Every structure is written in structure tokens, then in C-alpha cells.
């Protein structure tokens with residue numbers, strides 16, 4: 424049986440995660456079936472405030488932990504619907520830049536910002552975050568929640584974000600971790616490898632090796648995962664009911680239902696998720 428160790432460096436991959444069944448394949452950038460990937464995730468994440476297993480309350484708790492002065496510059500890779508940047512602008516008066524590949528998510532980010540805090544300096548760029556980096560050592564907070572494949576995994580993401588943060592600045596990362604040894608049947612169903620992720624402690628250890636100091640961690644609770652996963656199923660079922668003639672409905676439902684099944688059967692007890700807050704030490708060079 425494959426093992427997850429504190430030293431495991433998650434494997435490289437590309438593409439958005441989703442329900443348990445498609446997580447592995449999409450991390451490796453493989454199209455599953457004929458349906459457009461962005462359409463699939465646009466439909467299944469239609470009801471999500473944030474597209475990761477974090478509750479609105481814990482998002483606010485997280486923001487309360489960030490010591491950022493008004494006007495601080497926050498850069499976020501894979502910002503999705505922009506909720507973190509919008510809340511940071513509302514509560515702390517930051518300036519923000521978000522980059523995301525999805526043509527389904529960025530319009531939501533822009534309309535949330537325009538409706539809630541139109542005067543804020545928030546910029547949303549549609550594109551590959553790796554191709555739109557900030558200046559080295561320039562930002563007060565560098566963020567990537569749930570898209571570490573952009574830099575080939577957790578370690579590469581930490582190294583990239585550390586390079587973007589100014590000395591003494593903050594790095595915020597969201598990354599899955601193994602709660603227990605994954606069942607081989609789960610790995611096969613989800614097309615994952617044990618080496619794709621480390622443990623909670625292992626993710627922190629990797630950050631220390633990359634020169635980052637841990638300030639805080641917010642591991643998600645079961646109910647946060649339940650909401651994240653089951654909102655996807657509900658949205659897929661609702662879309663199918665409303666659009667019975669859509670050519671992708673069969674694949675949409677099959678993927679969403681199989682994903683939920685894998686989550687309830689294995690994923691809920693096996694795969695964790697945490698947001699980690701780090702500081703780049705003040706005396707380091709880029």
C-alpha cells in the first residue's frame with residue numbers, strides 16, 4: 424500500500440480540483456470525458472461562496488488573523504470568485520490583484536467587487552497565474568488557495584509565493600493533506616497517488632524547508648467539506664433538471680454523482696484540507 428509521509432512532496436499536476444472522483448485526473452490536466460472543464464466547474468460551483476472547504480465564518484476568522492494595514496497589496500493566484508479579496512478590501516482596505524483562468528469565475532469576482540466595494544483598488548486578470556506574477560518581493564500578502572498545481576505542487580507554490588512576498592510579508596496557502604493512509608480503492612477511483620499530498624504536519628515542514636515561518640493553520644472541519652462537496656451535487660442536479668436538452672447533462676450528472684459517492688465512501692475520512700498562514704522572515708533576500 425502506498426504511504427503518505429511527512430516528507431512526501433506532493434506530485435506535480437495542473438488543473439482545477441473538484442469532487443473526489445475527478446480530483447486526481449484534473450490535477451494532472453486530463454480532460455475527463457467530452458465536457459468542457461470550465462463549464463463543469465462553473466456549473467458545479469455555482470452556489471459556492473468560496474471554492475474550497477472553508478465556511479464563511481472561518482473565512483472571517485482568517486481575515487481577523489491578517490495584520491495588514493490599509494493600502495497593503497494582496498496578490499492572489501487562482502482567486503476564483505474573488506471573495507477573499509473583496510472581504511479583505513471591505514474589512515481592511517487593502518489593494519488587491521486576483522488572477523484566475525476560468526471565464527466562469529472572474530465575472531462573479533468582478534460583479535461582487537462592483538456591488539460591494541466599488542471604490543476599492545481591486546484588479547482581476549483572466550489568465551494563468553504563473554504567467555502574471557507580481558514583481559519579486561513586492562506584495563504584503565501572496566495567496567494561493569487550492570491551486571498548487573500551478574507551480575507543480577505544494578513545495579513549488581510555497582517557493583513561488585515566498586518570492587512574491589516582501590521580506591516580512593505574509594504567505595497564505597490552502598492545500599489538501601492526508602488524514603489517514605488512503606485506501607487503494609479510493610486512490611484508484613479518484614485517480615490520486617499517495618504522493619500527491621503530504622500530511623498536515625508534513626505541509627508545514629515543507630514550508631519551513633522553503634524558508635517560511637508558520638503563524639497559523641485552519642484545518643477544515645467535516646461540515647466544511649460536506650458543504651463544499653454536496654453543494655456541487657445539488658448544483659449539478661438542479662442544472663440537469665432545468666436544462667434536460669443540454670448535451671453535457673449525462674456526463675455532468677455521472678461525474679457529480681460518482682464524485683459524491685467516492686467522497687462519502689472514502690474521501691470524508693481520508694482527505695483533509697487546511698489553510699496555512701506563513702511569514703517570510705524579514706531578513707531574507709528574494
Ligand SMILES: C[S@@+](CC[C@H](N)C(=O)[O-])C[C@H]1O[C@@H](n2cnc3c(N)ncnc32)[C@H](O)[C@@H]1O
Pocket residue numbers: 438439440472473474475500501502503504522523524525528550551552553567568569570573
Ligand atoms: C479550487 S478553485 C479555488 C478558487 C479560490 N482560490 C477559492 O478558494 O475560492 C481552483 C481555481 O483555480 C483556477 N485555476 C486553475 N488553474 C489556474 C491557473 N493556471 N492560473 C490561475 N487560475 C487557475 C480555477 O479557475 C479555479 O477558480
